Amino acid sequence: MRRLKVLxxxxxxxxxxxAACGGDDDSSGSDDGGSDSSDDGGxxxxxxxGGDSGGDDGGDTGGExxxxxxxxxxxxxxxxxxxxxxxxxxxxxxxxxxAAQEVxxxxxxxxxxxxxxxxxxxxxxxxxQTDIGIQNYETLAQESSDGxxxxxxxxxxxxxxxxxxxxxxDNVLVIPLSWASLWPDPTFGSAILEKQTTYCVEAMNGVEWxxxxxxxxxxxxxxxxxxxxxxxxxxxxxxxxxxxxELGIPVVYDGTGAVAGDDRSAVIAELVxxxxxxxxxxxxxxxxxxxxxxxxxxxxxxxxxxxxPSFNYLVHMPSDFxxxxxxxxxxxxxxxxxxxxxxxxxxxxxxxxxEARPELNISDVFTTGWIEGIMAETLIxxxxxxxxxxxxxxxxxxxxxxxxxxxxxxxxxxxxxADYNEAVVRSSWIYxxxxxxxxxxxxxxxxxxxxxxxxxxxxxQDYTGSVAENYVFDGPCIEASG
Amino acid sequence: xxxxxLQFAQVGAGATLIQTLVKAxxxxxxxxxxxxxxxxxxxxxxxxNFAAGALSMAGAMFMTxxxxxxxxxxxxxxxxxxxxxxxxxxxxxxxxxxxxxxxLAAILGLVIERVAIRPMVGQPLFAMAVITxxxxxAIRPFNLDATALEGRQLGVPWGANSWDWGGAxxxxxxxxxxxxxxxxxxxxxxxxxxxxxxxxxAVAFDQEAAMAQGINxxxxxxxxxxxxxxxxxxxxxxxxxxxxxxGGSVSQxxxxxxxxxxxxxxxxxGLDSVAxxxxxxxxxxxxxxxxxxxxxxxxxxxxxGYSTIVPYLVMLFMLLVKPYGLFGTPEIRRV
Numbered sequence: 001m002r003r004l005k006v007l008x009x010x011x012x013x014x015x016x017x018x019a020a021c022g023g024d025d026d027s028s029g030s031d032d033g034g035s036d037s038s039d040d041g042g043x044x045x046x047x048x049x050g051g052d053s054g055g056d057d058g059g060d061t062g063g064e065x066x067x068x069x070x071x072x073x074x075x076x077x078x079x080x081x082x083x084x085x086x087x088x089x090x091x092x093x094x095x096x097x098x099a100a101q102e103v104x105x106x107x108x109x110x111x112x113x114x115x116x117x118x119x120x121x122x123x124x125x126x127x128x129q130t131d132i133g134i135q136n137y138e139t140l141a142q143e144s145s146d147g148x149x150x151x152x153x154x155x156x157x158x159x160x161x162x163x164x165x166x167x168x169x170d171n172v173l174v175i176p177l178s179w180a181s182l183w184p185d186p187t188f189g190s191a192i193l194e195k196q197t198t199y200c201v202e203a204m205n206g207v208e209w210x211x212x213x214x215x216x217x218x219x220x221x222x223x224x225x226x227x228x229x230x231x232x233x234x235x236x237x238x239x240x241x242x243x244x245x246e247l248g249i250p251v252v253y254d255g256t257g258a259v260a261g262d263d264r265s266a267v268i269a270e271l272v273x274x275x276x277x278x279x280x281x282x283x284x285x286x287x288x289x290x291x292x293x294x295x296x297x298x299x300x301x302x303x304x305x306x307x308x309p310s311f312n313y314l315v316h317m318p319s320d321f322x323x324x325x326x327x328x329x330x331x332x333x334x335x336x337x338x339x340x341x342x343x344x345x346x347x348x349x350x351x352x353x354x355e356a357r358p359e360l361n362i363s364d365v366f367t368t369g370w371i372e373g374i375m376a377e378t379l380i381x382x383x384x385x386x387x388x389x390x391x392x393x394x395x396x397x398x399x400x401x402x403x404x405x406x407x408x409x410x411x412x413x414x415x416x417x418a419d420y421n422e423a424v425v426r427s428s429w430i431y432x433x434x435x436x437x438x439x440x441x442x443x444x445x446x447x448x449x450x451x452x453x454x455x456x457x458x459x460x461q462d463y464t465g466s467v468a469e470n471y472v473f474d475g476p477c478i479e480a481s482g
Numbered sequence: 483x484x485x486x487x488l489q490f491a492q493v494g495a496g497a498t499l500i501q502t503l504v505k506a507x508x509x510x511x512x513x514x515x516x517x518x519x520x521x522x523x524x525x526x527x528x529x530x531n532f533a534a535g536a537l538s539m540a541g542a543m544f545m546t547x548x549x550x551x552x553x554x555x556x557x558x559x560x561x562x563x564x565x566x567x568x569x570x571x572x573x574x575x576x577x578x579x580x581x582x583x584x585x586l587a588a589i590l591g592l593v594i595e596r597v598a599i600r601p602m603v604g605q606p607l608f609a610m611a612v613i614t615x616x617x618x619x620a621i622r623p624f625n626l627d628a629t630a631l632e633g634r635q636l637g638v639p640w641g642a643n644s645w646d647w648g649g650a651x652x653x654x655x656x657x658x659x660x661x662x663x664x665x666x667x668x669x670x671x672x673x674x675x676x677x678x679x680x681x682x683x684a685v686a687f688d689q690e691a692a693m694a695q696g697i698n699x700x701x702x703x704x705x706x707x708x709x710x711x712x713x714x715x716x717x718x719x720x721x722x723x724x725x726x727x728x729g730g731s732v733s734q735x736x737x738x739x740x741x742x743x744x745x746x747x748x749x750x751x752g753l754d755s756v757a758x759x760x761x762x763x764x765x766x767x768x769x770x771x772x773x774x775x776x777x778x779x780x781x782x783x784x785x786x787g788y789s790t791i792v793p794y795l796v797m798l799f800m801l802l803v804k805p806y807g808l809f810g811t812p813e814i815r816r817v
Contacts, residue, residue, distance in 0.1 A: 089734075092630050229786075261787030262727065262736055265774030270781065273498075285632075286735040290727040297644055297725040298501060299651045314632035320641035320723075320730030 068390045069142075070149035076117045078389065080105075080376055081124065081140035081148035084177075085155040088128030089284075092314065093365050094155050097177065098123055100349070100369025101153060103356040107348075108373070114381050117389075122148055126159055133159030141172045150394050152376040153177050153369070157231045164189030171391040173379070173398055175372050179308070179334065180231045181239075181476040184416075184423040186399075188476070193398045195375060196334035196411055197425040199232060199307050200477035201468050203239030203280060204246075205428045206305045206332040208465030210278040211249055213303050213330070224253040224276035224302070226267060226291060228283055229260055231478060236282030236307040238477040246467045252276050259287050268294045281306035285315040292329070293321045305330040305430070313364070313438065313454045322435035331431040331456050335371060335411040337364040339451035340458055345370070345408030350446065358444030362452040367410050378405045412462050421473045430460035500650035502775045508656035510767030511663030512726070515717030516740065517747040517759035518670055519710040525686045525754045526706030527599070528607050533614040534714050535741035536621035537594075541587030541715020542722055542732045543625060546634035549579045555586060565637070573639050580719060584712040591711025595704050603703070626734050633731035642724035655723035662720055666713060667760050673709075674756065682706060686754065714741065743790070746797035752810025761808060766793045 065071075070079045082101065085094045102121055109118040122140065126133035133156070140148045150173040154160050160176040160183070167174050168191040175193050176183055179202065183194035197205075211221040225240045227233035237256035244251050253274035258267050264287065271279070272295055279295075279302050281288055288310045311331045316322065339362070340346050349370045353360070382397045383389045397403050404415035412427045438455030446452060516538060523531045531537075547555050549571055552564030563578060565571040571579065594617060602610045628634070644653040673679045684692040685702045693699050718737055724730040728737065747766045751758025774789035781788065806812045 092632060255781075258781055258786045261790060262739060263770075263774065263787045263790040264727070265771065265789055266778035266781040267786070269775045269778035284735070286727075286733060289729040290725075290736075293642060293725045293729045294727075297642060297651055297653050312632065315731075318632075318635050318731075320638060321725075324642070 064387065065384065066388045066390055066393070068392075069144065069147040070391070071389050072145070073389075076113070078117055078119045078380060079122055079148040080119055081122045081136075081151040082153040083124055083126050083133055083136045083140060083151055083155065083159065084153055085128040086123075086125040088126070090128060090155065093312070094177070096360065096363040096365050097153065097369040097372075099357055099360060100353065100363075100366040101373045102369075103352050104370055104373030104377075106356055107352045108377060114377070115384055117380070117384060119376075119380065121152070126155060128156055128159075130158050130162050134162055137163040137166070137172075141167070141170045143170075148172075149389065149391060150376065150379070151175065153372050157182075160189075160192060161231065164192050167191040171395050173391070173394045175375055177368070177372075178232075181235050181424075181478060182231065184420055185476050186418055186420075190399065191395050193375070193416065195371060195414065197428050198239075198477070199235035199282065200239035200242070201424055201426055201471075202307060202332050202334070202428045203236045203282070204243040204468040204471065205426075205463055205465045206307075206330075206430070207240045207243035207249070207278070207280050208247060208467050209430050209460065209463060210280070210303055210305050210330070211247055214277045217303075219277045221247075221249045222252045222275055222277045223249050224255065224271050224274050224279045225251060226253075226255040226259060226271065226279065226281045226283065227257060228287065229257040232307070232309070233257060233259070233282045234478045235476075236280070240280040240282075242471070242477070243465070243467045246471070249278075259283060259291070264291050264294070267291060268298065271295050272298045272300045276300070276302050278302055279304045279306075281310050283307075283310045285310065285312035289315060289319055289321065292325070293319070296321065296324045296328070302328065303330065304328050305332050308333050311433075313456060316433075317435050317438040317455050322438070325433050326435045326455075329433050330459075331433055333364075333429040333431055333456075335367045335407075335429060336409065336461070337431060337456045337458060338362045338366065338454055343409035345374075345410035348408065349410070350451075354443045354446050358442060360443050361440045362443060362446065362454065364454050364456060371407055371411055374407055374410075375405050379403075420475055424473055426468045427462040427464040429458055430463055431456040432459045494649060497648065497650035498775070500647060501652065502771055504650075504652050504656050505775075506768040506771035507764070508653075508659040508726075508767075509771055510764040511659040512717050512721045512740075513744050513747045513763035513767050514663045514760050515666055515720060516714050516744040517751065517763050518666060518756065519712075519714035519717070520741075520744065520748050521751075521754060521756055521759045522670065522682075522713065523706050523710035524748075525756075526682045526702050527610070528686070529599070529610045529614060530753065531614050531710060532611060533594070533617035533621065534710075534744070535738055536618045536625060537587070537590065537711045538714035538718035538741055539625045539629075539732065539737040540590060540621055541583055541711065542636070542718035542737065543628055543634065544586040544715070545579060545583035545636055545719050545722075546732055548583055549576070549637040550635045570637055570639050570641075576637065576639050580716070583719065584715055587715035588708035588712040591707040591709075592704055594711075595707035599707065600700060600703060603699070622738060625738065629732055629734040629737075633728060633733045635731050636719065636722045638723045638730050641730060653725050655720075655726065658723065659720045662716065663763075666716060667756075670709075670713075670756055678702075678705065717744075743793065746793035748807075749797045750800045750807055752807030754811055755807065755809035758807055758809030766796060769793060769796055 067073050082098055084098050085091055105119045105121055124136040126136055140151055152175050154174050155177045157178040157180045160178050168189055173191050173193055179199050181198035181200040182188050183192045214221045223244045225237050227237035253270050255267050268291055316325050336343050336346055353366055379394055379397055383393055401417045406413050412425055414425055417423050434455050434457055437453045439453045441452035544555050547553055548561050552561050554561055598613050640654045644651050681697045682702050684697055685699050689699055722728045722732050747762040751762025769792050770789050773792045
């Protein structure tokens with residue numbers, strides 16, 4: 001019996017030793033790390049490439065890098081995924097966002113990457129269909145050499161909501177192309193790394209700003225809220241209602257979730273007769289065009305603004321209501337539009353896009369793709385500095401309250417504390433709409449003297465109203481549907 | 483920027499009624515145009531054209547290609563009549579382009595008839611109807627791809643301008659819709675009194691007897707498809723004018739479903755009746771628009787978009803009480 005105990009103790013000690021060695025292997029990257037993507041030779045590559053990585057790379061640690069999936073350690077290539085709507089309803093915008101992020105990585109790679117590591121984006125088209133988006137996620141998240149390290153763009157709230165739980169389980173960090181107030185909630189999806197503010201906070205700022213505008217015109221604020229059903233519409237509508245309540249603004253028409261299908265005549269009738277002096281919308285561009293156009297045509301004169309995706313200069317500027325949009329509508333946004341002067345990040349973006357994609361037209365949403373690139377690069381640099389390019393470490397870095405990203409003026413800098421109330425970004429941008437300045441030009445024709453214009457002129461940069469600033473969030477403004 | 487203090491347009495009950503009435507007439511006019519397209523094809527060929535949605539949108543697309551792109555569909559050369567870039571066509575030039583677009587739509591209808599419908603003459607009508615469904619599915623992706631998210635501008639010269647009729651705001655496009663539909667309706671009624679129109683009625687009545695009388699049935703079919711497609715295209719063009727929902731453009735979101743909304747019209751009026759298409763269009767649009775305006779306070783109870791259900795309720799009622807519609811020809815069977 002005693003000999004048996006000794007034998008068991010020896011076995012236990014050996015197994016612990018083996019486990020300890022295994023742990024070393026994982027962190028040093030000297031072995032397979034449990035993946036097909038082989039992280040051998042990380043140290044050698046680091047030494048070889050240290051000189052190539054350019055002056056902005058910082059010191060080359062020359063150490064070994066732990067990796068698991070989505071990283072070709074031998075060739076020092078990191079694969080990132082984009083689950084993007086390239087053929088669905090948001091295709092024209094998303095294609096430009098994707099192009100900007102691709103250019104971001106092209107520039108990053110051309111400058112030698114970071115410590116010799118370069119990044120290759122893998123782009124899959126979801127068509128904004130949830131089932132295809134989930135399939136794409138599974139392709140990108142596969143635990144083999146064909147997987148990616150992280151997803152640097154995932155188009156849309158529905159697809160992001162659908163994959164959030166699985167992404168947390170898989171340790172696949174996801175940057176959503178969506179601003180639902182669900183994303184900063186760590187209990188909802190710990191692997192979802194939201195960027196910028198939320199539809200809810202954006203609405204708070206927008207309503208407060210609009211109220212000031214209405215009052216400056218000598219009118220009493222009276223708010224109408226119009227939103228489509230679902231996370232997006234409800235999030236913006238709830239934020240507007242919260243702001244109205246805090247500011248004591250009467251809500252004369254609450255059309256939350258009232259816009260569904262292609263007949264909006266009842267909503268328009270209610271809005272026109274409501275006596276609203278200000279309107280907050282959370283709609284699609286087509287819905288806004290119909291409701292705004294018909295309301296104005298029927299004599300409603302009020303100031304309008306709405307959640308960022310509601311307004312699309314490609315739809316509204318050439319429309320027959322361009323003059324009315326210029327007069328009454330103010331675009332809410334999260335970032336700098338094309339060619340905003342005095343912003344370092346914009347200068348980088350313009351130089352890169354003009355050089356790399358002269359055939360494309362100028363676009364405001366290039367900023368979005370560029371910001372996604374900045375977020376992912378900051379994460380990747382931190383991971384390389386820590387010697388750990390595993391998926392789990394990417395998630396861990398994003399959850400570190402000291403981790404922050406500098407967007408070089410393109411948007412408010414951001415960090416991700418665990419507490420929802422602290423994590424929510426409180427600022428947004430307000431643009432004036434001026435159709436007379438709308439001048440889309442190919443990037444190839446860009447000059448500093450003739451930069452072209454989307455007709456959107458920032459009038460408030462990183463604006464934070466008193467409601468958004470002081471509001472204490474105990475969680476998202478809405479509950480996830482389904 | 484606004485220089486004066488905003489004043490609310492306190493639209494009174496009378497003005498609201500006028501606005502609603504005009505909107506109903508305008509929407510009814512669109513329905514009439516598309517319904518006439520259905521009816522003409524059905525009258526001549528006994529085929530219910532399920533491709534009307536895609537064909538009407540294609541016609542409107544031709545208009546945008548002509549006037550906004552300054553080109554011709556599928557052809558490499560420029561349109562010499564197109565307005566200069568950044569400029570809007572004058573009213574006369576705009577309507578010239580409408581006529582060219584309708585001609586192109588008619589050619590599309592002719593081609594489809596020749597390629598897909600003519601070979602099916604004598605085959606079961608159900609098979610022909612299914613073929614039109616296939617045509618709809620085949621054409622729609624081209625339309626959607628070409629319009630994209632942002633739509634394609636029609637370049638309407640009067641844009642979203644409107645008149646003020648004693649406090650009622652009346653968009654110019656609405657009046658244009660009514661005038662265009664009136665001209666089209668009268669033209670179609672007149673057409674059926676011409677020799678060709680009588681031939682079409684004869685073919686509709688009995689193909690074999692018509693052939694025996696020397697009527698070229700194939701030619702009648704071709705003309706019916708050309709006319710039907712052009713009328714549907716005209717409806718789609720008119721519906722693209724602001725403040726109809728697409729706001730001056732051809733819309734990926736709105737236009738594909740337009741023809742579907744006309745089905746209650748032709749059921750109400752009767753599938754083979756020109757007068758039925760006109761009356762049906764006006765009745766259905768009036769029911770829809772008035773319900774949207776005057777039941778709006780119950781939007782949350784009735785459900786958003788409830789007014790689009792109204793035409794189908796009218797259709798259902800009509801099917802129950804008069805299955806052949808108000809003006810349709812009852813089918814008489816020997817028992």
